[in-house]
Amino acid sequence: MTKISENFIQHISQQGLAPDELESFLSYCKKPLRRSFRVNSLHFETSSITQDWQNQGYQLNSVPWAKDGYWIDEDHKALPAGLGNYIGHQQGQIYIQEASSMLPVTALFAANPNPQKVLDMAAAPGSKTTQIAAMMDNKGLIIANELSSSRLKGLFSNVQRCGVSNVCLTHADGRVFGDKTPEQFDAILLDAPCGGEGTVRKDPDALEAWSLDSVLAMSKIQRELICSAFKALKPGGTLVYSTCTLSQEENQKVCQHLLEQFPEQVTVFNLENLFAGASKATTKEGYLHIFPHIFDSEGFFVACFTKVMTEPLDKESVSKRKFPFAPISVKELTNFKSYCEHFGWNISDIANSIWQRNNEIWYFPSGIQDLIGRIKMDRMGVKLAESHKKGYRLEHQAAIAFGDQFKTAQFELNAQETCDFFLGRDIYPDASLDNYQAEVLVTFNQQPIGLGKKVSNRIKNNLPRDLVRDGSFSSLN
Structure with missing residues (x-):
């Protein structure tokens, strides 16, 4: 049961929501969140993946702000439990991602369609990093940073699963980038750590213990992060600031701090026309402030800025560490x-x-x-x-x-064999292995899932142990 603090209700009611909107907002907070995913277009055709879902009886509705994003109509057909164990997910066909969280990357590329060097400053678990990689077609460079050691492991796992090759992971406090990498990036996404007020439909307890003190403490960190991000941005570059929270203290007021700190260097990129219907959530500044009832989604905030062209800094003044490669x-x-x-x-x-x-x-x-x-x-x-x-x-x-560039030494598995492979089992195929030698690329639906080694009449499973999963299943029925 969803629990919402009365202090939060009073607070948010004073931030511009009309009484009827407040009622709708609170009503939607108690509704189940629509499930959604994004097709990994780096290695898979969106039309093929969606057709496969439709063939299994699902009705998909396009997310209007993400060309590869889809809501799953569970009124039509419910999803099985443990969708992460579906072999299509394990293979990297899809990324299970809330629809609203696809917005920041869409905004970034609307303002800057062809960045060559991108920083994802708070990247875990990797939904936006992999989305950026797809938009860049695995070209250029993405620096995906994460402060939390435990979350960094999950970030790497998702980057690897989706076949991203243009990313480097860093483990640092985002507040150091402004000084360590001044004016280095064409585009920066700061999906900032936040109070998570917009996630209440997924986490019924998200607003139970809400306090203004926590909001203000988080806002202080966010202001430091956004200034660091702006310093790391090249002149002419694009910065997107986003959160999954709703209070203006963590959203509009953080953006206002940036504008006040760099009044001659920053301009707002208006998001009113980002997608059909965006104006419903556009603020007077040109930001998107999305409450759950507007698009039947999580709550989210997105702002986009451009750095005015100036004389570049002397980058050689930054000291460098020894590189072991x-x-x-x-x-x-x-x-x-x-x-x-x-x-x-x-x-x-x-x-x-x-x-x-x-x-x-x-x-x-x-x-x-x-x-x-x-x-x-x-x-x-x-x-x-x-x-x-x-x-x-x-x-x-x-x-x-x-692996999609490999031309030989490939062995195609059927659905059951693929499940066995993800369970860490060796494969004893019906098909002959006489024409194979030593290492083989193991595929499913003509796309790689890992490596094996021919040993007599079996394929020895070389899937890394940390990727072995219990409960893999091949059908969504």
């Missing part, structure tokens, strides 16, 4: 290219972006050179392989990110 040697690259031919994988297009550290071979996105040593990287790009005495061993992350 080096561009791959000519000899090592030749040997690695030869190994990749086993999979029919031509790595010529990425050869200039391959680095090495001891026996590790890595792919780093273009643009990372400018940031090397400025801020501590946690996981960079894609670990491709490790070398050993007998050659190389390909990494799971490489198979997911680049």
